[in-house]
Amino acid sequence: MASVEQRTPANTNGAASDGAITVENPATGEPITTVPVLGAEQLAAMATRARQAQPQWEAIGFDGRARIMRRAQKWMLDNADRVLRTVVEESGKTYEDAQAADFGYTVAALGFWAKEAAKYLSDERVPSWNNPVTVGKKLVIRYAPLGVVGVIGPWNYPITNSFGDCIPALMAGNTVILKPSEVTPLSSLLMAEMMRECGLPEDVFQVATGDGGTGAALISQVDCIMFTGSTRTGQAVMRAAADALIPCYLELGGKDPMIVCSDANIERAANAAAYYSMNNGGQVCISVERCYVEEPVYDEFVARVTDNVRGLRQGQPTAEGTVDVGAVIFPPQLDIVDEHVRDAVSKGAKVLTGGQGRSERGRYFEPTVLVDVDHTMKCMREETFGPTLPIMKISSVEEGVRLANDSPYGLQASVWTSDTERGEAVARRIEAGVVCVNDAQINYTALNLPMGGWKTSGIGTRHGANGIRKYTKTQSLLVTRRALKREPFMFPYTARQTRLLRRFYQLVYGRGTRD
Numbered sequence: 001m002a003s004v005e006q007r008t009p010a011n012t013n014g015a016a017s018d019g020a021i022t023v024e025n026p027a028t029g030e031p032i033t034t035v036p037v038l039g040a041e042q043l044a045a046m047a048t049r050a051r052q053a054q055p056q057w058e059a060i061g062f063d064g065r066a067r068i069m070r071r072a073q074k075w076m077l078d079n080a081d082r083v084l085r086t087v088v089e090e091s092g093k094t095y096e097d098a099q100a101a102d103f104g105y106t107v108a109a110l111g112f113w114a115k116e117a118a119k120y121l122s123d124e125r126v127p128s129w130n131n132p133v134t135v136g137k138k139l140v141i142r143y144a145p146l147g148v149v150g151v152i153g154p155w156n157y158p159i160t161n162s163f164g165d166c167i168p169a170l171m172a173g174n175t176v177i178l179k180p181s182e183v184t185p186l187s188s189l190l191m192a193e194m195m196r197e198c199g200l201p202e203d204v205f206q207v208a209t210g211d212g213g214t215g216a217a218l219i220s221q222v223d224c225i226m227f228t229g230s231t232r233t234g235q236a237v238m239r240a241a242a243d244a245l246i247p248c249y250l251e252l253g254g255k256d257p258m259i260v261c262s263d264a265n266i267e268r269a270a271n272a273a274a275y276y277s278m279n280n281g282g283q284v285c286i287s288v289e290r291c292y293v294e295e296p297v298y299d300e301f302v303a304r305v306t307d308n309v310r311g312l313r314q315g316q317p318t319a320e321g322t323v324d325v326g327a328v329i330f331p332p333q334l335d336i337v338d339e340h341v342r343d344a345v346s347k348g349a350k351v352l353t354g355g356q357g358r359s360e361r362g363r364y365f366e367p368t369v370l371v372d373v374d375h376t377m378k379c380m381r382e383e384t385f386g387p388t389l390p391i392m393k394i395s396s397v398e399e400g401v402r403l404a405n406d407s408p409y410g411l412q413a414s415v416w417t418s419d420t421e422r423g424e425a426v427a428r429r430i431e432a433g434v435v436c437v438n439d440a441q442i443n444y445t446a447l448n449l450p451m452g453g454w455k456t457s458g459i460g461t462r463h464g465a466n467g468i469r470k471y472t473k474t475q476s477l478l479v480t481r482r483a484l485k486r487e488p489f490m491f492p493y494t495a496r497q498t499r500l501l502r503r504f505y506q507l508v509y510g511r512g513t514r515d
């Protein structure tokens with residue numbers, strides 16, 4: 001069967017024809033509604049409207065924009081049931097997963113960017129005294145909005161990784177067009193409704209539903225593209241951004257390793273391994289995707305994790321607290337998970353619990369623990385993106401670091417030890433954009449901490465100063481106030497002035513040793 005990358009746009013999730021996509025509930029396989037597939041012409045019209053709306057949105061200023069974001073924050077809280085239901089229905093995840101990330105993240109992010117945008121983007125004065133030519137001048141860096149920002153999002157967190165990236169772009173004074181995943185467009189449409197109700201001017205935020213072609217058409221219309229999705233699509237997006245010559249930020253796939261040292265708190269590490277590999281059905285870019293455990297604690301760790309995973313309830317989330325692990329988003333994803341488990345078993349791995357998928361009513365893969373795995377297996381090398389946890393025994397932390405780095409991905413990683421100083425030292429040797437010690441994933445909630453991948457896991461970061469500055473272009477201002485009628489370096493050139501200037505350079509830069 002087709003892989004995620006190979007699937008044909010607009011045909012993965014039930015019927016899709018005549019420019020419409022049927023959105024299904026992955027937990028039941030039942031259709032919810034249809035949305036249109038927008039094409040190049042409609043995207044061009046949206047971009048024109050976004051371009052017209054932008055100057056006024058920028059002119060409203062940080063306070064004006066922040067007021068709308070704070071209103072949106074309250075709207076989300078007042079409409080929590082509807083927001084959660086929308087996410088749960090179109091993604092098949094549990095209410096808890098939707099609340100922890102899509103809802104909780106967005107409520108926090110609306111407040112964070114409303115408060116911090118002005119600080120991150122306020123004019124910066126830089127010193128002028130370190131160059132004789134600029135002494136006494138006023139030097140200023142200004143962060144100006146780019147214009148129209150395009151955001152393309154995946155399905156696994158229909159709000160966090162789609163609308164979530166629109167918030168800083170909007171706060172920076174841009175207008176935004178969001179292309180959500182074709183399988184989870186309803187949450188983004190709800191966010192558009194929210195922003196309208198909260199007083200966002202017309203065309204400042206628009207949602208372009210559609211397939212991969214819609215995403216491609218968007219790139220040619222905008223001034224910057226923020227993409228979250230698979231590495232393969234990310235490469236296509238970057239090629240298109242090169243053609244359009246626009247900045248492009250990529251948050252891509254991962255294969256996050258977890259290294260458990262023999263001195264770790266094994267109970268905590270095992271609980272965390274079960275949770276961070278299975279939450280959101282394992283469909284998290286920063287899931288624990290592979291685990292390396294030092295020999296002395298391996299047996300205890302495996303027993304605890306297996307016990308924990310075996311007890312997880314899976315099925316359709318009908319209300320809060322009804323299940324622990326939800327559905328798999330669509331058939332191609334189920335195929336990948338199944339293929340990784342089969343491949344591992346065929347090469348000698350053992351399934352301790354789970355191991356089977358089913359798709360008669362809704363799509364599910366049993367929470368699965370694999371042991372006796374190695375790096376010849378897909379489950380240790382390729383992104384699985386499902387409820388599986390392969391655990392490998394290691395003879396030393398050194399070996400763990402080597403195996404952790406034996407990957408094309410470099411999104412996140414975690415190290416578990418009671419010696420946090422040593423843990424930090426190990427973390428610094430792992431090739432990943434984020435490494436947690438005795439934790440995982442929750443760094444995503446620290447909105448002032450950059451998050452982004454190394455290697456094929458991405459380019460650029462979200463959160464922190466760069467998370468909003470990337471949606472701006474810098475303008476440097478040099479202002480000369482009190483000035484001579486003629487600068488010493490201006491025409492006409494004279495030997496005396498040239499010698500004087502040279503002496504000046506000597507004075508400023510010539511001191512100090514020359515070793």
Ligand code: NDP
Pocket residue numbers: 004005009010152153154155156157161179180181182183210211212213214215216228229230231232233234236237250251252253254284285383385411453457458
């Ligand atoms: P995809 O790469 O399949 O799709 C992502 C988005 O790109 C979708 O909206 C998709 O549309 C669109 N798209 C597809 N083709 C093109 C194209 N040629 N030009 C422009 N846009 C296009 O990813 P998934 O939706 O399957 O998401 C899962 C992936 O996302 C995983 O690899 C995961 O690791 C990664 N991810 C990374 C995160 C991070 O922060 N690093 C966070 C969350 C997920 P359509 O749906 O219509 O095909």
